Amino acid sequence: MKKILFFQWHSFMNKGMERALQKLEIPYDTFFYQFEDWEHDDRFLELFRKKIKECAYTDVLSVNFSPLVSQICEEVAIPYTAWVYDSPIHIRDTKCLFRSCNRLFFFDRGQAEEYQKAGVCAYHMPLAVDTDVFHMNVSRKEREIYKTDVSLVGKVYQTEYAYFTAPLTDYIKGYLEGIVNAQMKVYGGYLIPELVTQELLDHMNGEYAKVATDGFQMGRQELEFMLACETTGRERYMALALLSGHYNVDLYSTDKETRLPKVHMKGYADYYTQMPLVFSQSKINLNISLKTIKTGIPLRVTDVMGCGGFVLSNYQQELEEYFVIGEECVVYENLQDMFIKAKYYLEHEEERKRIAMAGLERVKRDFTFENRLHRMFNEV
Known part of the structure; x- marks a missing residue:
């Protein structure tokens, strides 16, 4: 008999999921916590570790993926099911996605297939509405x-695209504009990762090294997300x-x-x-x-x-x-x-x-x- 611990935060879909658990007659408890840092929170680890040991839970469930929930589930060997409605997943260290306890359901088939190929236990599951x-x-x-x-x-x-492109050469700025303009013309495809090359990143970070006193370097994930947001922002505007x-x-x-x-x-x-x-x-x-x-x-x-x-x-x-x-x-x-x-x-x-x-x-x-x-x- 299943007994689910439903981890909740200020997310969408909580009400619909709770009502569905009730209709399916699946026993569950809830545990609410709002993170300030999704990847580092000792107080949460202490509280959640205590909660999960109070009852013989067979599964843990959440909306979106929590690295810290996954950490505790891995410790106690309980399957962790996360239904992800964000794209991309907003975590810095993606190694936690590969834990054996994880079962990740992505609303975006393209994202699910990408993680499957990388070795993550990932499935495609479209979203729902009550x-x-x-x-x-x-x-x-x-x-x-x-x-x-x-x-x-x-x-x-409203991105910081203008700020991060200001120190760059006209050539690099033009290349980035070309990426944004190309993506704006394509519906039903995500071109940006293919157009962000290592050579581009190296040129950008070479320019940043000349002006950044804090040693700032642009990462691939950060650049791709910034360009995607800039493109979306322009289209919405x-x-x-x-x-x-x-x-x-x-x-x-x-x-x-x-x-x-x-x-x-x-x-x-x-x-x-x-x-x-x-x-x-x-x-x-x-x-x-x-x-x-x-x-x-x-x-x-x-x-x-x-x-x-x-x-x-x-x-x-x-x-x-x-x-x-x-x-x-x-x-x-x-x-x-x-x-x-x-x-x-x-x-x-x-x-x-x-x-x-x-x-x-x-x-x-x-x-x-x-x-x-x-x-x-x-x-x-």
Whole structure:
């Protein structure tokens, strides 16, 4: 008989996973802790080690991968299952991924395959949504507050790209711009790792050595992530600038973007109390994926559909595999195509609503937490 210890932090998906464990009648306890440093925390190790020894737990479960949870599970020889919704995994030392206790489920097939090839116990598992968690009886006042033509929930990715490229030669700057521009033209593929060469890193670090008094050197992972964020940030900025010149556009983000005067800056939207209202009351919900996501369907997409919202997304390979494009969601091929499709669906309300309803029915049927957790613990 399984008894799971569900490690929780301030993440998404906790409620849906708990409800699924209850429906599947899998006994579990929860342990909550919010890290300041995910890789070094002696107090956590002491508390979690004590907790895990209190009961005969058969498994430990978490949203995203915690190196310190993995460390304790390895010590006590308990399987550790982590369902990852981030891309990339934000840890500095990746050696901990190879521990024998780990079973890592990635929402992005491309990421899962990459880790599988490296020897990590990695599987592909698309994300899920609990539509009951997001169901709300919307008041007339709430409709007035949240209704808009287009909304985007998420970061605008204001990077330090300009700062880190300032000391570099014009040639290196031009090469980096070429990488960003090439990636911006490609939808459904992640080119940046192939274009970041060791020669490029060596040239960059040679320039940094001339000016950095602290010995700073740019690593491959750091450069690839910075370029991916810069590319995504530019695409989001251009999309919002283009649409806000013609329609009411709301941005829900902790980022401040002063270059978009026509966009309504709405600030942070709480995941459970506000986000469902944003998604259900926006005529179009934009999804512009972070470029590090190779094939996967971001959590934002399943959440929008789970709230009954209409999704207009950049192309992702798995969207085409799991949904009927044009009937359950809509995909754009470039920014011009995005604008044309936004205009069309804003002018065709019944078709837009029909697609949103079909998307909701699809995630209700095929993207449940019960199905995902059953597969994790019984089929894989």
